[in-house]
Amino acid sequence: MPYNDGSEPLPSLPTALKLLIAGGFGVGKTTFVGAVSEIEPLRTEELITSASIGTDNLAGVESKATTTVALDFGRITVDQDHILYLFGTPGQERFWFMWDELSAGALGAVVLADTRRLQDCFAAVDFFESRGIRFVVAVNEFEGAYRYQAPDLRAALDLDPAVPIVTCDARDARSATGVLIRLVRHLLSSPTPVGSPA
Amino acid sequence: MTAVGAEQEPWLDEAAGRLVRPYTVSNGRTEPSTRMELLSMVIATGRQPHGHLEPDHAQALGLCRSPTTVAEVAARLRLPAVVTKILLSDLVDAGAVHTRSPGKPDDPTTTSVLETILDALQRRL
Helix, strand or coil: CCCCCCCCCCCCCCEEEEEEEEECCCCCHHHHHHHHCCCCCEEEEEEEEEEECCCCCCCCCCEEEEEEEEEEEEEEEEECCEEEEEEECCCCCCCHHHCHHHHCCEEEEEEEECHHHHHHHHHHHHHHHHHCCCEEEEEECCCCCCCCCHHHHHHHHCCCCCCCEEEECCCCHHHHHHHHHHHHHHHHHCCCCCCCCC | CECCCCCCCCCEECCCEECCCHHHHCCCCCCCCCCCCCCCEEEECCCCCCCCCCHHHHHHHHCCCCCEEHHHHHHHHCCCHHHHHHHHHHHHHCCCEEEECCCCCCCCCHHHHHHHHHHHHHHHC
16 A cells, blocks of 8 residues: 555545335345345444334333344445445344434335235335335236236325336346336436425 | 455354454444444545554455445445444544545435436446
């Protein structure tokens, strides 16, 4: 490494940007990340402060707990000034949506859905709606799964008409990249999140 | 056991994983001196670090030769993000690493950034 006496300017750094890939356990989040990423998906463990919720906690008593979660992520270099990171949300945890750290700073999200277990993505849809984080729903077309029509899915998910629904094959780079393009177009078309808690 | 050069890989055992407890690396500290996020960018400044540094610091520094993120350094060191943040903040304190906060969606330049992302994604098709 060359010696630098401090008189030279600091090296310039690109800005990291974040998209979230959410959905239920086993819906293909890490597969999706791997399909679009320029690196093999990496895994890191982060300490997360979560509000612990019991199923019978109706008293509104919130207790905070710190848990460690594993996050899978990939990367797309946009240009020399911007690097896009895709984070898969940990689907095996029921209450990942309580984790503000994960969603803070996200430009937008993809909610992956499996029509055989559509209810698994409700939590993600609710979460992004409540936080004003814009998203698209991408139906990962598993073999053997019934092909629903978009209006039926929109009704089943009670989705805002503005939220795009697309189909994809999460294993396929082109298909998964198409989902991201749809998301970014959606973000560009509605600069101010509707219903955002300003 | 896989014991390889300090510059490349953490000291790992195939079955047991890392052979040193994560918080040993941070001397038991749980708070970094510089606030960092998973997507804070880091890069080596090229300056010689001043003060005493442990082998893990050297490994972390080695991963920062080109711009990268806290998340990537953590994944490659196979250390929890919080411990990695402590190592990297030590390197910031030692003048060896420069850091930058991640971009925010409410930044006024977001629209042009999104257009740049769109172009880049379309080129990948």
